[in-house]
Amino acid sequence: MPIETEVSGQAPRTLEAWVKLLESVRIPVPKHSYDRVMAAINDNRRSLRDIAELMQDSPALVLSVMREANHPTNASQAEPAESLEIALNRLGLERSALLLKRLPALPMEDIPPVLRQFQMISQHASQQASGLFASRLARLWQEIHWGSLLFLSPLWPLALAHPKLLDTWELRVIHKGEDAAIVEQELFGVRIMALCQAVAQQWRLPQWVTQGYRLLLEEREQLAQVLNIARDEDLLNQQHRLDAEPGLRRWFNQPANTVLLANNLALAAQVGWDNPHLLRWQLLTALYLQTSLEDIQQQVHQQAAASARRHARLALFHPAEALIWPWHQRRPHPDMLAPPPPTADELARWRSLCQDLLAQPSPFTNTVHLAAQAREAVLACGMQRLLLLGLDRANDCLRVQQAAGLAKEATSLVLPVAANKLLQKLMSKAGQLRITPENHTQFASLLPPPLRALFRGEHVLLRSLAVNDQVVMLLVADQGCRPLADISVQAFGKTSQCIERALWVFANRNG
Template sequence: MPIETKVPSQTPRTLDRWIKLLDDVRLPVPKESHDRVLAAINDNRRSLRDIAELMQDSPALVLSVMREANHSANASQAEPAESLEVALNRLGLERSAQLLARLPALPGDDIPPVLRQFLLISQHAAQQASGLFASRLARLWQEIHWGSLLFLSPLWPMAVTYPKLLDTWELRVIHKGENAAEVEIELFGVRLMELCQAVALHWRLPEWVTQGYRLLTSEREQLAQVFNIARETDSLEQQHRLDEEPGLRRWFNQPANTVLLANGLALAAQVGWDNPHLLRWQLLTALYLQTSLDDVQQQVHQQAAASARHHARHALFHPAEALIWPWQQRRPHPDMLTPPPPPAENLERWRTLCAEMLAQPSRFSNAVHLATHARDALLACGMQRVLLLTYDKATDALRVQQTAGLPKEAAALNLAVKQNKLLQRLTSQAGQLRLTPDNHAQFAALLPAPINALFPSEHLLLRSLAVNGQVIMLLLADQAGRPLADVSVQALGKTAQCIERALATFATRSS
């Protein structure tokens, strides 16, 4: 069954619009799990506990059942169901089967990869919570387990509808250390944790989930105070400082806080085992458990390995993989890695396209035909986002001739050259500018705002193309924001020369 979620043309910018969008998403579930659970529901020999255990392999299915059971129209009880077994009991088997029939059931590999990665993180968090806290708080193990598994669930439908937004957030906030508040307002229009809290409340998720988001929003000051105590290396001094603030001690020792600690550990471990985010959560966990940092780290590593044995999947990253890496090594974001060279068939197509541009007499019937060839050649040599602009000297403006890999509104771009010194320089004579992380801050400030919006990248090539000393075109290209591969940069240079010769030949033919 295909996923029928329609992605709006514009990203929501308010909490209300985000909630409405995420509320309408039907999360896909693995077909194998879907069929197994449906068979168990139709088998009168299976108990609710049996069915609940079968559902645990599919967190998206768990969320769908919990949401349905806790919906205000369906729940007669005042409190949300805190466990899957209670949720199933509220719904009944018939309505549970009807719910399953409405959900998209897909082969595991067909489920969107960003969603699969988030589900894996949630399963890892549930394992950390079980290993670190459930044995110490045995009577509360269900609250700990289901709260930890569902804590990140407000982001799951976003992983289906706007995976690139979450990917960009991770790159800029976690890997590049940009200000989280500024990035989130730019990308989502709202703070991400406030959005998660609002969605969790709207879905009536277990109280321990919403409590975790309260810690990250309205109770951040207390969390910061506790972290300052957790950084104290002397355990006796830690206890002394907590004794001086009994209200803070009671606040921090709430069992519900285990859900946030487990998810903090699982999320931070996605980057690497030696990073300040993970250390912060390990210190807080050590203070909560009243044990040493070394002991917590050992337990966290053991739980990561246990999670990997149960939850690791092909093509997904599990932090347990990094346990055998050098301690300081971190997992780079995919956009921080240089893309591989173009495959041989692409390079062969690139050579063919370049040869056609060099043919004499010109084989192009018009400028659009030529520009289309130029765009295709740039894509064949490894570029992923391309913008070709024609320079009209009479109006001193640049107008779009061809685009690739960019939003459709890019086609309407019209840049006044006289208002930008960098464009003046590029259109005065043929030249090339390569943006890198080292010079990005310097030159990005000089680029027109529409260009920065279309290419939010620290790796970008700008090249002006000239015929008889007169600039005719401006070319912009990158590899979707990743570091540029040397072979693609060299191929782009040769492509630019071919385009210039094709423009010269075409001009001669036209005259």
């Protein structure tokens, strides 16, 4: 079965539909890990502990074995297996081998990067949990280790089925700090923590995993109370305040909370080491371990470095890289960086397309032919998404003539001009509007809602095109929501002029 990096069609919008989809996704296993584990299973000299240790290098293998062992048809026990060794014992080596044979094994470079990035975050979390808590709670080290590794595992099939959605969620919630509830309702139709909880329950993951989601969803008031105590700079006063509320102290000191603390430390560190979200979880961890913030930060940095030595991979970001950066520097999401400028070959193609637009007499047989050439020229100058809308004067509306980089539904877009003041202004006289982070709040709200839904980024170009001082088209383009490269903005302006000239030549072809 081929591994799809994006499930076709619309993403689910209900919890039940999401769980059904994610339940059906088969997560690929790195080929080198697969081969090593299969060889160990077939070697009668290897113990279950040896095999479990080999599986640790592949989170997908661990998840597959735990899910299979905890499936109702395989788990007669009331409680789910809390460790990989218990899961292997339940299945036995023969059934474990059969399970592995059903999994897709791929070279590492063929596994989608969004999936690999989230699995590495899980590995980093496991390292943080083991380093911070396992020695203090030695009898529970397996629960800590496997629970922390699997806590974010419901996101792994999501990263495979809809990587663009998860990538957009990371950009907007983690990097830009947008309201998670609003973003998740827009992208998924459900809260992502509720989805993770439902999937974890469906898979019967270790109880410490589901308990962490319950805390985030149902016990946030207690978490806020504890965080308020953790912000007290006097360590002795912290303990006095916690001791004064024994119920809250017992709730916070549960060993299962180590899984939640470790995963939030790892997830927040993806942005950088100096961000408010990470500070909150460092403060909570310091309170949990009854030590200072400075001590926890040092330990967290050490565990990040240890994780990088084991888990860092080419083309993936590990937070340990940022330890040598200036303290206040944060890692931008790739979509927060301007794309590279067009190559020499791309610019040569752009010039050729513009020359065709400027040719006389007009080489175009109809406006559809001309609009298609215009679309290719705009894409060649570096734009990644665009709409070219033509003015329907009879109905006073704009209709899509060409589109690129957008969902198919965009081609049926119809925008009444009279209903929107910004469209009226753009269509009254040829001109260009560049939306930037500085003016986004001012202009984004003025865009027609269907157009705003398609171009939600803070970097958008709108250009009205005229023939004989009469506006006939509207061009909307961006570089995939990323900051606009200066050379592409300049080329966009020249391309727009070429399209206007082509429209004039075509309109006067029989003159």
